[in-house]
Amino acid sequence: MRGAGVGWPCRNTATRRALRRCQPWHVPAYWLKAVGHARGPLAEDWLDGPTTLLRRTGFPRRPRMAAGDRLVLYASVWRRVFAICEVTGEPAAREHPRWPWTVPIETLLVVPVLDAAPPVEAIGVAARSMSQHSHIRIERGHYDRAVEAIASIAL
Numbered sequence: 001m002r003g004a005g006v007g008w009p010c011r012n013t014a015t016r017r018a019l020r021r022c023q024p025w026h027v028p029a030y031w032l033k034a035v036g037h038a039r040g041p042l043a044e045d046w047l048d049g050p051t052t053l054l055r056r057t058g059f060p061r062r063p064r065m066a067a068g069d070r071l072v073l074y075a076s077v078w079r080r081v082f083a084i085c086e087v088t089g090e091p092a093a094r095e096h097p098r099w100p101w102t103v104p105i106e107t108l109l110v111v112p113v114l115d116a117a118p119p120v121e122a123i124g125v126a127a128r129s130m131s132q133h134s135h136i137r138i139e140r141g142h143y144d145r146a147v148e149a150i151a152s153i154a155l
Contacts, residue, residue: 029070030138030142030143032074032135032138034133035073035076036076037077041075043114046075055105057085058094063101063103065087066090069087079119083110084109118150123143
């Protein structure tokens, strides 16, 4: 007879999530994260303003992200990718009417002026994929293309 967790699927969602976070062999997930919206787009010179976006990002509901996951930040109205980040902690609730969940991040690469940032199509994702979504899961290949495109012009 095999022990629990050895060849048997874990049916408890909280336990699966906890195991995923603490395993040293955790394979990161890759996400395209929208920033801004039609009535509140990110400013072209966004890096000249408050830099909270470099340390954490918000979500309308609890995201299924774990430390080590990677984010490609996407300026919604601009339809451009402008930063590569790593999730550094667990999602946490906060008092905010639009984005009641937040995730701490470390920014790895950044394009300071959105007009110079590559279009989302450069990483192989159609802009319409982000319609009505705060974030979507992407494949490793999309992430690698984003790193390459952003690194070619990043700070």
